[in-house]
Amino acid sequence: MPKPSLDPTRAGRYGPDMVKEKKQQQVYTLVVEVGRKTGDGLPKNATGAGLMIYASGVDEAEAVRETVAILKQADLSPLDVQGYGTLDERRDMGHDIPDEEIALMQRAAEENSVIVAQMTPYFGDTDR
DSSP: OOOOOOOOOOTTTTTTGGGOOOOOOOOEEEEEEEEEOOOOOOOOOOOEEEEEEEESSSSHHHHHHEEEEEHTTTOEEEEEEEEEEOHHHHTTTTTTOOOHHHHHHHHHHTTTTEEEEEEEEEEEOOOO
16 A cells, blocks of 8 residues: 655645745844843843844744743843844845844854844942
């Protein structure tokens, strides 16, 4: 008895309507603000931090979801995420993007990953 075909182009329950077009991964620039959490690795007197991140995803929403999940796994506490779009979208907005940033974006694309390009700790007003 022949095995049933799993060819998605054949009729039946594996028909053409079951074939999903694979979307192209893109890299999005995100700025994430994080608050304090035990074990976050931020400096002792910091009130939080801002992170510049390059994250891959089929759309910006997926890039944000993946980024937030990874930051939580790293014991960080994401509070806000601001998206700045893809490389092409940023260029269309007139952003000047250095080669170092483009290299990190390319790495994020190749590795299908989230890359923290910069972390800037925030310090509150200590005079109060």
